[in-house]
Amino acid sequence: DAKTTQPTSMDCAEGRAANLPCNHSTISGNEYVYWYRQIHSQGPQYIIHGLKNNETNEMASLIITEDRKSSTLILPHATLRDTAVYYCIVRVDFGNEKLTFGTGTRLTIIP
Amino acid sequence: DTGVSQNPRHKITKRGQNVTFRCDPISEHNRLYWYRQTLGQGPEFLTYFQNEAQLEKSRLLSDRFSAERPKGSFSTLEIQRTEQGDSAMYLCASSPRQTTNEKLFFGSGTQLSVL
Numbered sequence: 001d002a003k004t005t006q007p008t009s010m011d012c013a014e015g016r017a018a019n020l021p022c023n024h025s026t027i028s029g030n031e032y033v034y035w036y037r038q039i040h041s042q043g044p045q046y047i048i049h050g051l052k053n054n055e056t057n058e059m060a061s062l063i064i065t066e067d068r069k070s071s072t073l074i075l076p077h078a079t080l081r082d083t084a085v086y087y088c089i090v091r092v093d094f095g096n097e098k099l100t101f102g103t104g105t106r107l108t109i110i111p
Numbered sequence: 112d113t114g115v116s117q118n119p120r121h122k123i124t125k126r127g128q129n130v131t132f133r134c135d136p137i138s139e140h141n142r143l144y145w146y147r148q149t150l151g152q153g154p155e156f157l158t159y160f161q162n163e164a165q166l167e168k169s170r171l172l173s174d175r176f177s178a179e180r181p182k183g184s185f186s187t188l189e190i191q192r193t194e195q196g197d198s199a200m201y202l203c204a205s206s207p208r209q210t211t212n213e214k215l216f217f218g219s220g221t222q223l224s225v226l
Contacts, residue, residue, distance in 0.1 A: 036215075041219070042217075042220075043115070043203075043204065043217025043218050043219050043220055044204075044215070044217050046214045098144065098156045098159060098167070099215060101153030101154045101155070102153050103152060104153055
């Protein structure tokens, strides 16, 4: 059963911020939100993850709502190389729980 | 490059043949995962190893599939008597075992085509 819901596809103009939403209304208190992306013909790449506080790294920012039922991945200045499928995954962050991927959001950056 | 390495990148085989894929994880990563991905879908978990021990296998991993990780280093995934439905991208990932913040590092995959 899918734990997350994401739009199938989105477009974003090059140089603008890309905001990718994710709904995870059944998230448990000990589940983290992870984001990976997959560029064509490559394996998935880790982007960022968080529990309840907003997170930022060199690739992106993650905004998690206060009730934790949804989150947004923000790519602040999208480039053509950000064109990829973006996966939002919820996962207990210890033990042996594996990453379970959905179908993700296909983000296309428009020149 | 010290990332996860998978070989071959592409494999074309005839139905009924056996195939074997190899994955070399990042050095000192003691967890190794195999995933399968079909067109338009996200990767699906197949199995994973903690060092040389295979700790979990998905129901997707039929008895025609076998994975090994001798000595806890590289891993092989073998498919016997291939079927057309086995055509997919086979992805390998590794991670250092940590109690929190586990990040998986994926290889570029092996694309299998069964004719």
